[in-house]
Amino acid sequence: MAETLFKPGHTACAGCGQAIAARLVIDAAGKNTIIANNTGCLEVFSTKYPESAWCVPWIHSLFENCSAVASGVESGLKFLGKKEGVNVIAQAGDGGTADIGLQALSGMLERGHDVLFVCYDNEAYMNTGIQRSGLTPTTSNTTTTPTGSASFGNPRPKKPMPDIAAAHGIPYAATASVGYPQDIQKKVKKALGIKGPKYLQIHVPCPLGWRHESSLTPEVAKLAVETGLYPIFEYENGQLIPRKIATLKPVEEYLKLQGRFKHLLKDPKALKEIQAVADYNVKKYGLSA
Amino acid sequence: MKEFLEGSHAIAQVIKSCRPGVISAYPITPQTHIVEDLAQMVANQELHAQFVNVESEHSAASVVLGAEATGVRSYTATSSQGLLLMAEVVFNIAGLRLPVVMTTANRAVSAPINIWNDQQDVMAVRDSGWVLLFAESIQEAVDLHLQAYKIGEDPRIMLPVMVNMDGFILTHGMEVVDMPSQEEVDKYLPSYNTTYKLDIEHPQTMGYLADPDYYLEIRYLVQQTQQELLGIIPQVAKEFQKTFGRESGGLIQTYRMEDADQAFVAAGSVCGTIRDAIDELRSKGRKVGLVKIATYRPFPKDAVAAALKNVREVAVVDKSVSLGGFGPFYTDLTSSLSFLAGKMPKVSGFILGLGGRDIRVGSIHDVYEKLGGKQVDCEFIGLKQELLAETE
Ligand SMILES: Cc1ncc(C[n+]2csc(CCOP(=O)(O)OP(=O)(O)O)c2C)c(N)n1
Ligand code: SF4
Ligand SMILES: [Mg+2]
Numbered sequence: 001m002a003e004t005l006f007k008p009g010h011t012a013c014a015g016c017g018q019a020i021a022a023r024l025v026i027d028a029a030g031k032n033t034i035i036a037n038n039t040g041c042l043e044v045f046s047t048k049y050p051e052s053a054w055c056v057p058w059i060h061s062l063f064e065n066c067s068a069v070a071s072g073v074e075s076g077l078k079f080l081g082k083k084e085g086v087n088v089i090a091q092a093g094d095g096g097t098a099d100i101g102l103q104a105l106s107g108m109l110e111r112g113h114d115v116l117f118v119c120y121d122n123e124a125y126m127n128t129g130i131q132r133s134g135l136t137p138t139t140s141n142t143t144t145t146p147t148g149s150a151s152f153g154n155p156r157p158k159k160p161m162p163d164i165a166a167a168h169g170i171p172y173a174a175t176a177s178v179g180y181p182q183d184i185q186k187k188v189k190k191a192l193g194i195k196g197p198k199y200l201q202i203h204v205p206c207p208l209g210w211r212h213e214s215s216l217t218p219e220v221a222k223l224a225v226e227t228g229l230y231p232i233f234e235y236e237n238g239q240l241i242p243r244k245i246a247t248l249k250p251v252e253e254y255l256k257l258q259g260r261f262k263h264l265l266k267d268p269k270a271l272k273e274i275q276a277v278a279d280y281n282v283k284k285y286g287l288s289a
Numbered sequence: 290m291k292e293f294l295e296g297s298h299a300i301a302q303v304i305k306s307c308r309p310g311v312i313s314a315y316p317i318t319p320q321t322h323i324v325e326d327l328a329q330m331v332a333n334q335e336l337h338a339q340f341v342n343v344e345s346e347h348s349a350a351s352v353v354l355g356a357e358a359t360g361v362r363s364y365t366a367t368s369s370q371g372l373l374l375m376a377e378v379v380f381n382i383a384g385l386r387l388p389v390v391m392t393t394a395n396r397a398v399s400a401p402i403n404i405w406n407d408q409q410d411v412m413a414v415r416d417s418g419w420v421l422l423f424a425e426s427i428q429e430a431v432d433l434h435l436q437a438y439k440i441g442e443d444p445r446i447m448l449p450v451m452v453n454m455d456g457f458i459l460t461h462g463m464e465v466v467d468m469p470s471q472e473e474v475d476k477y478l479p480s481y482n483t484t485y486k487l488d489i490e491h492p493q494t495m496g497y498l499a500d501p502d503y504y505l506e507i508r509y510l511v512q513q514t515q516q517e518l519l520g521i522i523p524q525v526a527k528e529f530q531k532t533f534g535r536e537s538g539g540l541i542q543t544y545r546m547e548d549a550d551q552a553f554v555a556a557g558s559v560c561g562t563i564r565d566a567i568d569e570l571r572s573k574g575r576k577v578g579l580v581k582i583a584t585y586r587p588f589p590k591d592a593v594a595a596a597l598k599n600v601r602e603v604a605v606v607d608k609s610v611s612l613g614g615f616g617p618f619y620t621d622l623t624s625s626l627s628f629l630a631g632k633m634p635k636v637s638g639f640i641l642g643l644g645g646r647d648i649r650v651g652s653i654h655d656v657y658e659k660l661g662g663k664q665v666d667c668e669f670i671g672l673k674q675e676l677l678a679e680t681e
Binding site: 031032033034036037043044047048049050052054055056057058059060061062064065067068069070071072073074075076077078079080086103104106107110111 | 339351353359378487492494497500
């Protein structure tokens with residue numbers, strides 16, 4: 001294995017998309033990087049005392065404040081005259097980004113700190129046992145949006161987090177997927193080359209929470225993109241640059257691999273509604289090749 | 290140099306002279322004048338700090354946490370609801386052993402919303418691991434901020450320190466204050482140097498997950514450091530006195546306790562009022578004195594027990610209450626005195642001044658009058674019976 005700044009031996013589940021993505025991110029960022037990490041699976045599986053997987057300076061404070069902690073780190077470095085050449089990354093799960101951490105994130109983006117925020121989107125609160133978050137997709141079966149005689153899973157669509165971040169007028173906001181490792185690393189490098197606040201949201205399958213084979217992580221991730229359910233795009237200074245999809249696949253191919261969508265497969269009407277979500281994404285972000 | 294100053298302006302000036310690198314705060318009455326002044330100093334380049342205007346107190350505390358973790362001296366200030374919103378981060382800063390200094394302009398908490406002074410806010414973070422100092426006057430508040438950095442940044446300590454100053458009474462009061470010069474402060478408080486920091490040359494992990502195999506010891510070490518502070522804080526106060534020629538801080542201070550057989554115990558600006566009441570009582574031949582709690586965490590259990598060992602009766606004046614329990618000072622004091630066994634004085638607990646209700650010399654006499662009578666543990670002084678009757 002090539003030299004990495006995220007050592008193996010951590011306690012993530014087999015096939016954890018977030019663990020793969022986190023390594024890709026820090027290896028692209030390089031050793032002159034300081035990370036502030038919210039509470040969540042990544043923090044828990046990588047820093048169980050007295051072990052740490054991190055070969056860069058790394059701090060965890062709380063579930064919702066990594067954006068503010070990173071703001072403080074950046075300000076401290078500025079005061080010391082040491083910010084030049086040092087990257088500051090704030091990173092969190094989807095819950096720590098879009099729900100409880102949104103206020104601190106918005107503050108950091110608005111104040112213009114030179115920080116890259118990375119959201120590892122596994123579409124639920126995994127660390128506490130697969131509860132729904134603001135980034136859980138429609139109909140997903142989670143422990144707090146279970147299916148039942150009066151429920152078809154999560155009733156609400158995903159919060160448009162990348163657009164919310166971009167609406168702050170930041171120079172760079174983008175999405176990526178662990179199905180496309182080189183794309184992640186290219187975007188991390190690009191983002192860190194830009195001064196100011198940056199936002200990167202990475203789709204990271206969670207075999208445990210999504211109930212798919214742990215060997216299928218890359219395939220599941222790719223299918224989310226190829227069906228249009230997880231649009232990949234960049235906003236560079238507000239300008240949309242989509243990653244085009246050569247051949248769009250039907251959403252069923254993505255859904256059928258995962259237990260969280262099992263209840264959909266017998267329901268043509270529900271499948272149609274999910275297909276409509278994908279079609280909307282294709283149109284909104286211009287994904288057709 | 291002696292100057293006639295508003296409390297908040299004096300605090301801003303002394304903080305400036307401590308040369309913090311990062312300041313972050315969110316406005317709340319009665320803290321605002323302090324941070325407005327600091328913002329102006331940064332704007333005028335009199336103070337070379339990063340001033341981070343955040344969207345909440347939770348983030349203000351998180352910003353100074355992050356800054357302090359880079360090894361930079363940092364400062365924040367808040368009050369009341371702001372401190373409650375910060376609470377989660379306040380505990381975290383102490384657990385991470387980051388020597389942040391914060392001013393709390395003590396104020397009542399909601400509901401009902403009330404911007405006036407009492408000491409309820411700090412009690413919400415009493416158990417967080419912060420060193421908690423209480424100022425009686427503006428002068429003492431100024432002096433305690435210097436001592437706060439000295440105490441917290443001591444490599445043996447590495448804990449955050451909060452200076453409590455009564456909102457409005459001290460933050461907006463005016464007083465002649467002996468302000469230390471920049472040269473004096475630079476000599477007293479050298480720049481902060483630590484290897485415990487986020488540094489790309491020496492990467493380290495801060496904020497681990499500690500399971501049941503480790504957590505107990507890590508928390509115990511904070512308790513142990515707090516106990517060591519009982520030896521260090523008096524040394525810091527002594528050194529301060531040697532440098533600046535004033536008694537400020539320490540664990541406790543006593544007033545007319547030499548031959549006292551009755552005593553008040555209190556903290557903060559109310560001690561000034563109590564001193565006046567004591568002078569009046571003394572002129573009538575009453576042997577009464579004051580034990581002022583200058584350091585509330587660590588609780589100076591041996592110092593208060595020694596000061597009160599020959600006393601027959603004690604009146605504890607609390608400006609906050611653990612609803613359903615007792616005044617916090619009362620609880621700590623009675624726990625500490627219980628070690629005196631047979632010689633334990635009769636201790637009564639009184640609640641005064643919540644939500645800015647005036648505490649006058651007469652109010653202290655009201656407390657004193659109760660001393661001869663039945664022992665009480667949590668008696669509210671100055672209740673308006675007619676208002677209570679309305680709610681019946
Ligand atoms: C203030 C607070 N509320 C709740 C929690 C419990 N909690 C810890 S991690 C977590 C879920 C994390 O979800 P996410 O951010 O999506 O990260 P993931 O674990 O899925 O990677 C929750 C609810 C907490 N630690 N702090
Ligand atoms: S629960 Fe999911 S996100 Fe958490 S470690 Fe396991 S696979 Fe990764
Ligand atoms: Mg998640």
